[in-house]
Amino acid sequence: MHIKLVAHVLGLLLIFLSAVMLLPIPFSLYYGDGVHIYFIISALITFLVGFTAFKLTRLDRDVHAREGFAIVTLGWISFALFGCLPFILSGYIPSLTNAFFETMSGFTTTGATILVDIEGLPHGILFWRSLTQWLGGMGIIVLSIAILPFLGVGGMQLFKAEVPGPTPDKLTPRVTQTAKILWGVYVLISAVETLLLMLGGMNLFESLCHTFGTMATGGFSIKNASIGHYNSAYVDYVIIFFMLAAGTNFSLHYRFLKKEFKSYIKNNEWRLLVFLIGSSTLLIGIHTFSQQYSNAGMAFRKTLFQVTSICTTTGFTTADFAQWAFSSQFILLILMFCGGCAGSTGGGIKIIRLYILIKFVIAEIRHLMHPKAVIPVRVGNVVIPRDNVRNILGFLALLTGLFIGGVMVMTILGLDLVSAFTAVAATLNNVGPGLGSVGPTYNYAHIPLIGKWVLAFFMLAGRLEVYTVLILFAPSFWKNLKQKNVGLINQAPTIYFFRSDYFLIPTWYRTTRLLFDSDLVQYKSIL
């Protein structure tokens, strides 16, 4: 573990963040809300800290797995810490705890809020709040598709297992290219949604903010009643469509754009996502139609919206599902854990993992009947390697342990069982709203101080696939902090690459490239 190297990359990330902090300024100036100055100050502070860290350290060797974990986790924490500056400086969220909670909720695309009156905030602040989600989603796509698989974590390994061998138009193996392509897709789909929402009557500001919340499966709205504010079938269906898109593996979108039109239908995980949303809508719809809405179309729309929002872990709402039947609430609770596809911006366990878990259990039962037979775990025609299955099982065990610990803390802080249970579920799975006192018509403002920090930690752990964060708590992780030139592989190219100028916008993108170029080399040499 080379801590200076980590600091170097974190410095670069902060420099990138400082540039992004300037984006809300045009909106602030246009609406004349007077908060633009706070963004300038925040950007300056962030830049200075980042630049100092960057200049005091240097990149004298490749980034290895351990540094990779540290950069990812500490990177997200730094973004939340510096990203909350505008909230604090402007005085709109004066407490550090609340501001950090809100910013972490943004960057982890959770969407849990401590704000009681959202509409009372200035436009600049609202724009920044929504933008943090979109940036978080951008980070997650690259992280889940490109970085984590190389660190041996995350669901995308399984996606790779499912689509093996050389296919003519598969994603390019070079991560630099991958990042470019995925972000291109992300920006393109975001642009289309913004346009469609504007056609539905929203202005540019509103549609941008809601697009940020949708595409990142975040769920921050700029209205107190969330999307329910608009009470428009058009808006609802547009957002349902794009929530589904955001909960889909972005590799599939890329393939679709490459004219491989059956990419979605051919993917096991995506079909399961659609099946889950469809069957849950049906099951819940029976109740909402008979109990909440006399109109079948309305019942369908409201149910489909809530189901899609929860299953993709977005968290937008158009109805108070805490008033629905207990069985409907329970289905939504299960969906929170399912989450979207691997390689999407969705949180949760990810459908592919649950699918493999079910296959594993079936294999175990068959093994009991035929003790001598070797029964592999398959997805489609592909055998999932044992190591991947073990990795998933470990992930789920860890998630369960974390979940139980979280509920324990929340009940000690005085929350009732349902509120404690769903508060942890909604943050760990990056959903946003829960049930009970954190239900869709309430917020997280009333959670005690310690509870907010714990929940912010859960957002982060859930977002970074648990392992990535928890590994930092292993004592052996922090050994040899000053270790130099150990395990050095292929030093030259990355260093040369980083001797060029850094201070243009694509710095973050370059950082990612750094992570990959080096790790690719390292992993190739291991394999």
Place this chain on the structure above:
Amino acid sequence: MHIKLVAHVLGLLLIFLSAVMLLPIPFSLYYGDGVHIYFIISALITFLVGFTAFKLTRLDRDVHAREGFAIVTLGWISFALFGCLPFILSGYIPSLTNAFFETMSGFTTTGATILVDIEGLPHGILFWRSLTQWLGGMGIIVLSIAILPFLGVGGMQLFKAEVPGPTPDKLTPRVTQTAKILWGVYVLISAVETLLLMLGGMNLFESLCHTFGTMATGGFSIKNASIGHYNSAYVDYVIIFFMLAAGTNFSLHYRFLKKEFKSYIKNNEWRLLVFLIGSSTLLIGIHTFSQQYSNAGMAFRKTLFQVTSICTTTGFTTADFAQWAFSSQFILLILMFCGGCAGSTGGGIKIIRLYILIKFVIAEIRHLMHPKAVIPVRVGNVVIPRDNVRNILGFLALLTGLFIGGVMVMTILGLDLVSAFTAVAATLNNVGPGLGSVGPTYNYAHIPLIGKWVLAFFMLAGRLEVYTVLILFAPSFWKNLKQKNVGLINQAPTIYFFRSDYFLIPTWYRTTRLLFDSDLVQYKSIL
């Protein structure tokens, strides 16, 4: 799968049950409650059915794994079906659903009741109700220590893994001997508890009934207020002690009796059980002392009793823990899942499994940091084989799936989330009382008809380690029902053994012997 062979053994088991049904008669006659006639009729019906099944079939080959699973599961179901006859015939629990629920709750040592006024029942009926638990406990000890490990199921495999190699005074490998020894220990400890409870002021009837409930970790009391009725520190501490004994691996008791006095302390699982009970008592005690009881001694006693009762999955109560702090309720909910030691009469997941799960997660995290290293899962100095670890993970996944399905059904039937969640937890883990509408001061009478059958199924599935029951739902399990003489190994001894007379009391014991003698031979030939 040879169905006639299964019917033959089930016939034997029913003949045994019919003999046991005569035991409540002396109490019924002594107290002159007039229900003795219903036990005679029930015993006759049970005997006739059993004898018919037995005579129409014959044992023409060994019992294999598949028949073993069928005998165990169908055996428990038959016991519940015929065991509820006295309740129905006497008219004290007239509905089949309720009577079956109550009897299944007894034989699975769950202790969940549909009775509203327990004290209104005649002595004979109460004695039978308690006796079903003790019989169930007897079955479970032999099942978990001797039968299931040979079928590749259950926690005792792990116990064996932990204490490997030839030790001078280990349990004899012959199952016949094992059964004798374990039942001897069970009867001995039960006798001591009965005596101690009588010294505390209970009469023979009361102390026998409560001993049955304790030693089986059942929890049926003959008082409406459960053990709280006696309001006696002596009774409380005696029962706490024996609940702990019942939640301990019976092999450890045997070793202790063989003068291996450190057997408990040297066992990892038992130490963890004591640690869990101790730390939970401390955590919960802080709240009960400050909120419920002003007296420290009383707070300790009440807390320790409830914690031990729930952690060993007994379900006796002396306080309404649904009134305790939310964090205390949540700790109890976690303890429900922990359960006792493997090889005890306790239900739940079993502590050794959770311990190995934690070790597995730690190994996985270390594996991420050292991708090339092979990191084994250890308990003490012993490496747990990978197959055992996978078996545990499969078990937990299956349990989780079953649990989610159960809560789903209960919420559809209209139960609120907390009641649905804890009703399923309390039955699947064979605890008894839950929270909400199935809390310690309530009962299961209000659960809709379908719900009672589903919960009875959960009691059975939980009691028989899930796999044993679910394997009967695999279509391939029922293939070749008339298959004969296939896979015949070592036919002669068991057949000759069973040509002797069957109709003395130890028939059940002989049946078990049959199961084992043959399976031992079979498994030996595989290994």
